[in-house]
Amino acid sequence: MSRIASAEYPTAALRLMDGFSLEMTGKDVAGLEEAHASTPPGTRINVTFLGNEDLEMRIGAAAAVARAGFVPVPHISARRLSSQAQLEAFLARLQAVGATDHVFAVGGDPARPEGPYPDALSVIRSGVLQRHDVQEVAIAGYPEGHPEIPNDVLWEHLEAKHAALAEQGLATVLLTQFAFDTGPVMAWIREVRSRGIDAQIRIGTPGPAGVKRLISFARRFGIGANAMIVKKYGFSLTNLMGTAGPERFIGGLAADLDADPDAGDVKLHFYTFGGLPATSEWVSSYVGDIQRQETA
Template identity: 60%
Template sequence: MTGKDVARLEEAGDTIPPGTRINITFLAGEDTTTRLTAARAVKRLGFVPVPHISARRLPSRPALEEFLGGLAADGTAENVFVVGGDPARPEGPYEDALSVLRTGLLHRHGVRHVGITGYPDGHPGIADHALWTALADKAAAITAASFAGDVITQFGFDVDPVLAWLEDLRARGVHLPVRIGVPGPAGVRRLLGYATRFGVGTSASVARKYGFSLTNLMGTTGPDRFLHALAERCDPARHGVVKVHFYTFGGLRTTAEWITGFRQRNTFAPPAP
């Protein structure tokens, strides 16, 4: 959700299981009050708030302290997600997520669990070797600071690069749980727009695997095929602890209702020990 989605969350609340982790983005144009209000609403409704901290959008160390202090005062600081952020140039002293992790301020304000980013489809503006180095460094910093943590990935349409990336991740010694990004049900045109923005592969073959056509952009699609393929092919021995993270694209209730229906329609055998 964004900071401005409180009303949408309240409207969708009865469709979301208690204790669900709900991420709160750190968008440009939203102030600290808006973000803190959203985190309080998530907690009030019985869910776990996961406020984002966008390193490159922070204008100063005092701004980071103000945000963390507000979260701590509200009892919503235990879980955060730290991301580099979109600006080409940092708006303050923090170049990337690692620089925020190294401030020591997270521990001081009661943070216990830190999420970081992963990019199975790569990043349009960052070379793969730099992504791997950054991910390894952030995972090491999380472990060294005795945080619990996980990796949340960009969303994608193809399970193949996700599974290959997971194997590579474990081979590189990163064993944090991973939440694979999954797009909630949405219009094809909208999904493709987000995919282009975030560098997600959308070739004709990928589209067919996922279940939509690049020649018919007017329909709506959900991630049924993707989730089935992930469940069938994910092997804990090779891929580690894997969960999912839904990107709602503003459709909180639509996504929550889709998840409920998917659970009712499907049962999955537990993985072999």
């Protein structure tokens, strides 16, 4: 469906791809440099906040993104913060390298909070973000739910975070977990809009990667990956040796969005499971293919 859908809806596919964002870890500055040539200037690049990274890695990566002419979107992992002082110090360092305009506030993985912030909402409500010139905050969305958080709680927190940011004069972006199936994604987008939230939505999309790796991440994050879904996406559970890209997913999503005028502003965010350079090069090639289809 991917190439067919893109050929049938080239304008919708290009609109969806325009302004895509990428993700990197604090350790992947070398990958960022390798991906530079295939990444459009001004591209948003999220910088993770993982347990095996330290402050200098995170700051160094965010600074490298800014120096390269891209827009850094550093992650703030609430449950990994040991104190307000640590949050203040992190934001001050980011501010010094020009990397606080856009941030992504997320709860994070630890089962128990390491400090005073049990979730992203508590970070937002602290007022600390405003003091460091944050202009826009991305918050997490889960089209297929969260393996450990009930859906009603997810929606309650999404609405509360959006409202708190609006009260503080900060813009909101909804950044979703990755998906293999456009059905739950479109249903989630419609639910977001029905709740009066008109913020930009960035749909998490796995960049090209090994099938085993994709399934491993899917299981970790509670993403649907049964035989029917992965066949629709473009790979088979019985053949795990190859790689898979998101062509079908993107083509299908572009077609669905073209048919739904109320979906609002929707973009793509690529999780770089197969590496930042490989993902950036794939996106560049895919966009080129669509442009050629449109002018053929």
